[in-house]
Every structure is written in structure tokens, then in C-alpha cells.
Amino acid sequence: MSMSDPSAADLTVVIVDDHSIFRSGLRADLADGIRVLGEAATVDEAIALVVATQPRVVLLDVHLPGGAGGGGAEVIRRSAAQAPNTRFLALSVSDAADDVVTVIRSGARGYITKSASGADVSDAARRVADGDAVFSPRLAGFVLDAFGAVSGETAEASDELDRLSAREQEVMRLIARGYAYKEVAASLFISVKTVETHVSSVLRKLQLSSRHELTAWALERKLL
Amino acid sequence: MDTPRMTRPRVRLVGGVCAGFAEHTGLPLPLVRTITVLLTACGGAGLLLYCWLWATTPIAQDSTDPLKRVLTRPSDPAAADGDDAPARSAPVTEILLGVALLAAAGALVASRMGVDVPLAFVIPAIVVLGGAGLAWRQFDDLRSQRSSSSSALLVRALGALVLVALGILLFFVTGEEPNVWTVFIAAIAVLFGVAIVVAPWLFRLTRDLAEERAARVREADRAEIAAHLHDSVLQTLALIQQKADPASDASRLARAQERELRDWLFAGSPGSSVDLADELRRLAAVVEQEYAAQINVVAAGQSPSSVPDALLGAAREAMLNAARHAGGTVSVYLESSPTAVELTVTDRGPGLSLDDIPSDRMGVRESILGRMRRIGGTAELSPGPGGAGTEVRLLLPLTDGAHHVDV
Numbered sequence: 001m002s003m004s005d006p007s008a009a010d011l012t013v014v015i016v017d018d019h020s021i022f023r024s025g026l027r028a029d030l031a032d033g034i035r036v037l038g039e040a041a042t043v044d045e046a047i048a049l050v051v052a053t054q055p056r057v058v059l060l061d062v063h064l065p066g067g068a069g070g071g072g073a074e075v076i077r078r079s080a081a082q083a084p085n086t087r088f089l090a091l092s093v094s095d096a097a098d099d100v101v102t103v104i105r106s107g108a109r110g111y112i113t114k115s116a117s118g119a120d121v122s123d124a125a126r127r128v129a130d131g132d133a134v135f136s137p138r139l140a141g142f143v144l145d146a147f148g149a150v151s152g153e154t155a156e157a158s159d160e161l162d163r164l165s166a167r168e169q170e171v172m173r174l175i176a177r178g179y180a181y182k183e184v185a186a187s188l189f190i191s192v193k194t195v196e197t198h199v200s201s202v203l204r205k206l207q208l209s210s211r212h213e214l215t216a217w218a219l220e221r222k223l224l
Numbered sequence: 225m226d227t228p229r230m231t232r233p234r235v236r237l238v239g240g241v242c243a244g245f246a247e248h249t250g251l252p253l254p255l256v257r258t259i260t261v262l263l264t265a266c267g268g269a270g271l272l273l274y275c276w277l278w279a280t281t282p283i284a285q286d287s288t289d290p291l292k293r294v295l296t297r298p299s300d301p302a303a304a305d306g307d308d309a310p311a312r313s314a315p316v317t318e319i320l321l322g323v324a325l326l327a328a329a330g331a332l333v334a335s336r337m338g339v340d341v342p343l344a345f346v347i348p349a350i351v352v353l354g355g356a357g358l359a360w361r362q363f364d365d366l367r368s369q370r371s372s373s374s375s376a377l378l379v380r381a382l383g384a385l386v387l388v389a390l391g392i393l394l395f396f397v398t399g400e401e402p403n404v405w406t407v408f409i410a411a412i413a414v415l416f417g418v419a420i421v422v423a424p425w426l427f428r429l430t431r432d433l434a435e436e437r438a439a440r441v442r443e444a445d446r447a448e449i450a451a452h453l454h455d456s457v458l459q460t461l462a463l464i465q466q467k468a469d470p471a472s473d474a475s476r477l478a479r480a481q482e483r484e485l486r487d488w489l490f491a492g493s494p495g496s497s498v499d500l501a502d503e504l505r506r507l508a509a510v511v512e513q514e515y516a517a518q519i520n521v522v523a524a525g526q527s528p529s530s531v532p533d534a535l536l537g538a539a540r541e542a543m544l545n546a547a548r549h550a551g552g553t554v555s556v557y558l559e560s561s562p563t564a565v566e567l568t569v570t571d572r573g574p575g576l577s578l579d580d581i582p583s584d585r586m587g588v589r590e591s592i593l594g595r596m597r598r599i600g601g602t603a604e605l606s607p608g609p610g611g612a613g614t615e616v617r618l619l620l621p622l623t624d625g626a627h628h629v630d631v
Contacts, residue, residue, distance in 0.1 A: 019459045025466065063454075093458050093482075115465035115479075137555060141522040150525035150561050174609075176522050177570050178555025183609035 010035040011129055014053060016046040016075065017061040017091065022114065026059065029118025034125065043067030043074050050079045055086055057125045060108065062092035062099045073106035080107055089128045091121075100139050101214075105207055110134025132196045133203035140175040143202060146214055162211040164202065171198045230281050239278040278424075324354040348394035355387030356421050363425040385418055392417045450489050457485060471516040471551060479518065483509060500527040500536075500565070501558055507540050508556060515547035517554050525560040528622070534595040535620055538603065539567055541591040542616040546571035550613060565620045572613040592616065 011034045017023050018041045027036050037053040040046040043066040050058055062072045070077070076088050090103040090111045100111050109128045112121060113136065124134045135143075144150055147164045149172070155163035164172065167188075174184045181199070185192045206214075230248040232240035242260055246253040263270025331346045362381035392414045461482040468475040501523035508519035539556070546554040550573020559566045588605070596603040601620035608615045 019455065022459050022463060025463050029466065093454070093462050114459070114462040115482075117466055137520060137522045137557070141524040141557070144559070145524040150559055152561065173557075173559075176524065177557040177568050177609075177615075178520060178522075178553065179570075179609045186611070187609065 011057065011126060012037050012053070012055040013057045013059055013125055014038050014040065014046075014049055014055040015059045016040045016049075016064065016072070017059075018042065018064055022061075026118065026121065029121070030125075031119060031122035034122055041065075043070070043078075046075045047079045050075070050086060051082045054083050056129045058086060058088045059121065059125065060088050060090050060103070062090055062103055071102075072108075073102045076103065076106040076108060087128045087131075089121075089125055089134065100136075101142065101206070104139075104203070105214075107207065109203065111136055111139055127196075131200070133199045135172075135175050135199055135203075137176050137178050140172045143206060144169065144172050144176060147205070147209075147211065161205050161209045164205070168198050168202050171195055172202060175199075230277075232278075232281050239274070241274050241277045241281065244281055245277065321354055321357045324350050324357065327353075345395075348391045351391030351394060352388055352417065353391075355384050355389075355391055358384035359388060359421050360425070363422075385421065388417055388421055389414045453485060454489060458482060458489075461485070470518055470553070475518075476512065476516065480509065480513060499529045500531050500560065503536055504539060504556060504558060504567075507536065508543060511540070511543045511547050515544075515551065517547035517551045519543060519547065519554045519556060521556045521558070523558040523560070525558075527558060527560045528565065531565060531620070532599045534599045535565065535567070535601065535618065538592045538595045538618055539569065541588075541595075542569040542618070545588065545592075545616075546573065546614065549573050563622055565618075565622065567618040569616045569618075570608050570613065571615075572608060575607055575612060575614055592618075596620070 013030070013034055014037050015023050015026060016039070017026075020041070023039045023041075027039070030036065037055050038049050040049045041064075043064050045066070046058075046060070046064065047067075058075075060072045060075060064071045064075065067074045067078075072088075072090055072092075080086070080088075088103070088108040090100070090108040091114055092099045092111075093114045104111065109131075110124060110133050112124045112134060116124070127134055143164070147153070147162070149164050149169045153163050154169065155165045158165060170188060171184055174187060179187065181192055181195045185195045188195075230244050232244040233247070242256045243253060245251075246256045249256075260270045260274060263273065328347070328350045331350075359381055362378075362384055393410055395410075395413070461478045464478040465475050465482070468478070501521065504523070505521045508521050511517070512519055543554065543556065546569055550571035552572055555568075555570045557568045557570070593603045596618055599620065601618060603619075604617045606615050606617065607613065
């Protein structure tokens, strides 16, 4: 962090996507203050680039050729240990649970669809860099489903990994209805920071839980 | 060419013939099984028919999604996916072998006790039966795992065939005076017997190969096309939506096209049923085409496949209202628990309160509130996110489970 470097405050990112049109389109649309360190088109290129440049955030396509066929999830698994300060934000043309949960469980901090505007992607990248989680409405719906919130299961202890607390369920329900974090906070009369804490906690559960629905789901797709 | 072919299911009791026939004709399975057993009692006709169908009908294919494999293609395509062999719940060959051994033991005991058993006929018959059973078993194994250790299996299969040949020869060596004709007939009989044992296997092997090749070509073609569309068109449509104003025609068209293409690319099995979430998505697509709005449908829980039309009608009206008066992004969230269906339609428009609506406006009062009341549900209107916009909340309790069908 040398103060003489004018770009020290910039958020550094790497764009990983196998479509050059999309990469250049996104690159042009990213907000000021976000500096692109490089682009990669395959799993192997991405791992090499992430390890070499150590960006703050990787904008990572879910479907990628190369490597062992694991796509974006493989990039996270194979490069996370060598880039400990890098966070991953997944991008895909669809937000189907199949695509989302694979990368989330591999360690991505959030998820956004490719049709999102450059401003939205920049915003999501900043939030991920700050250590927060980015949830789409559809992912929130999947989480409510997978953790049994729909059938009325509620966690009793705060450290329980396999169920959601009542507050987390409320937050997820509002996100599923399309509310932004700020709107969730206003509706529940809590601070935005508290909303972010709840969302991060849900993300952690989604990544670590050994709940039957999630493990069975992952096994079926050969993720474990 | 479009007539559905009869296929045998992958999970079967014996050969899957009865199950396949029942599926093909729509007759109940127990009935088909009973008729087969009865026909078998009539001089073995049922058994013959069963064997013939077993040899000639293919096994049902299970479909997997080839698109994902193509999209995340590994750099070295070493990892191959092994297709699972059909699972059988009754061990037919073991039963055949067991029967042969029991018959042998029975014949032996009977002859010891002085009963006049035609051993000269019984023993060769048992050897032939046992050999055929063993051979078929080996061929089945050979067929299901073509590549691995097939040489050992082949040796065993040949051994079983030798047993069959030996059994047939035994019929003749017990004869009185061997002459040119008995030797000749014995040779023909051996050839014929071995041919009968091998024929079904050969027949099915060639058909398997041809079918597999055709299926592979078809699947590869489709996956290539799908991957190409996914890579080019879907990305471009995403890019258009990213660049264009969300309310513009360009964005709307791109969204509609994307949805259609995605439906085609990720089309589920043709028989999959349409549930409430699918219905809502379809309605949302129709509304989106008419108004400058983006409707995102999120569903949680196992959505019921049959709900009263009034619920769908009320949901459609709520979406129409939101698209017409608010526009922009409209969120639809459906949560289905075993006891109730809850649906919210949220917009960020100017907002609307029930007191402001003139009583003659049919839209909200009749089409949403009235409809829900009549089917025993409730509808509420409240301000949307952060006090802006409108949120319509429809709640329908499912009391007796009549509307909820578990899949």
C-alpha cells in the first residue's frame, strides 16, 4: 500500500469468461475505480492469471472450458489456496440452482447474472471485496427451499449449520421478493450492516452445511 | 417412424418384458404377468413369447443432459462416463442353474431308489440346460461391460458353450451302434445347439452397436448446436440486455428470445408435468410481451401441479396491474408448503392503496380480492419495498391436500 501509487485505492479485478465479446463488453462497462488486471478464457489460464496477479475479486463465468471439466468451480478450488486474499463473484447467463450452488459451495462469495448492468456488477464486486455476500432472488428462493424453511423448519441455536434462523428466513424471503439490502433493512427495521451479516451467515451455511438436501443434491451432480 | 417402440425398463424383475409390454399397451402390469404365467402353463407358449420379446425389444434409454458436458469441456477428454447396467431383481441364471442341479440330484436319488429314470436322456438335458444358463450369464456380463476384462469373460463363455456341446453329444454317445449317420447328425445338432445359445447375444450385440452409434451421433450433433447457441446467441442476448435500457423494446425482445432459446436448450423430458411455477412463468412471459416490464419469477418449495384457476387468474391480474401501472422490474415470489400456497407480486411503481381505488374499478377489487375470497383464500395489498410501490400478497390454504399433488 504505497501512497505514491495513484491506483492503490482501486479495486483490482480479473475477468474470466470464454467469450471475448462479453469480456470486452463488461470491461468497458465497469465503474470507475475498478481496475482490470487481466482476462482469461479457460480454467487453466484463469488459475495461472489469478495466482500471478492476486486480484481482490475474480469475475468468474460458471461454464468454462479446459482443466478437468469443472468449469468455474474448478478455478476456485484450484487457485483459492494460492490467492488467499482473492474473492470470487460468479457470473452466468442463467441463475439456475445447478449453476449457482456448484460455485457457491466451491467458495464463491456471490452470484450475479450476465444480463446485469455494468453498474450492478461493479456494485456486487465491491460488496464481495468488502467481505459481504451477493445473493440473487432466485438463489434466496433455492436457499429457503434447501434449508427446509418452506416447510417450517427453524434453527434453535445460532451456530446451527443445517437450518436458518427466523431472522435469516425473513431476510431471505425479502431478497427472494426482489428487495435490495437497503429495502430489506427498512422493512425489518434493522441496519444494512445487520442485513449483510445475516446474508453472510446464510452464505456460510450454504457452503458448509451437510444438510441432506444439499449433500444429496451435490452428490447427484458429482460435486463431493 | 413416430410410433413409440416398445422398450424394456432398466430396472426389472426378470427380463423387463412384462413391464415393457404393460407400459407399451397401457395394460396393468399384474395382469400382463398373470397372463404370461397362464400362457406358460399352456404348453410353454408364454415362455416362448417371453423369450422372443426379450431377445427382440431394446432396453429403455435414460437421457442425460449433454449440454453441460460440452460447455465445461475438459482439456483432456479422459474422463469417460460409464453407463449403468440394467438392474435385475430376480437372479434368472442362478435360478436356472439351481433348477438344473436340483433336477440332477433328484434324478440320481430316484434312480437309487429303484425308479426307472431315463438317465440317458436326463443327464445330457441337465448338462445342456446348465451350459446354456452359464453361457447366457457370461454373455450378459460381456455385453454390459464391454471393455474391462472381457477376455476372461470370453474364455468363461466359451467354456460354457463347450458344456452345451458336450451335453448335446451325450445324447448320441449313449446310442447303440455309432455309424456315419449318428456322427453326422450329432455334429449338426452341436452346431445347431450352440447357434441357438449364441444367436440372441449376437443379435442384440449388433443392434446395441448400431443403436449406440446412431444415438451418439444424434447426441453429439444436438450438443454441438446447443453449445454453439449457448456460446454465441445467449451471450449476445445477455449483452443486449446489459447495454439496453431495461424498459426498451430491444431489451424486452432480447429477454423474450433468451427465454425461448433457453426453454429449447434446457428442455426437460417431454413428459414432465407443468406445475404452478411453470404456469406463472408462462403468464409472466405473456405479460412481458405486452408491457414494458421485466417480471422475475422465483419459486420455493414443491409447487403443486393443480391449483384452482382462480388463483392463477388473480396472479395474472396482479402481474398485469404491476406491469401496466408500475412497469420496470416486477418480482413474483411463490412459496408452496404442504399446507398453503403464498404468492407475492411486488412492484416499484407509484403505489396504490385499497381506499384510493374507486369501487367501480373491477381490476383489483373483483379480479384479485373477490377471486381469492371465493376459493377460500385471502389477498392483501400493502406498500412495497421501503414503502414505495405495491405488494400484492395472495394466500391460499391447502386444507385437505386435494389441491396438492405430490410428484
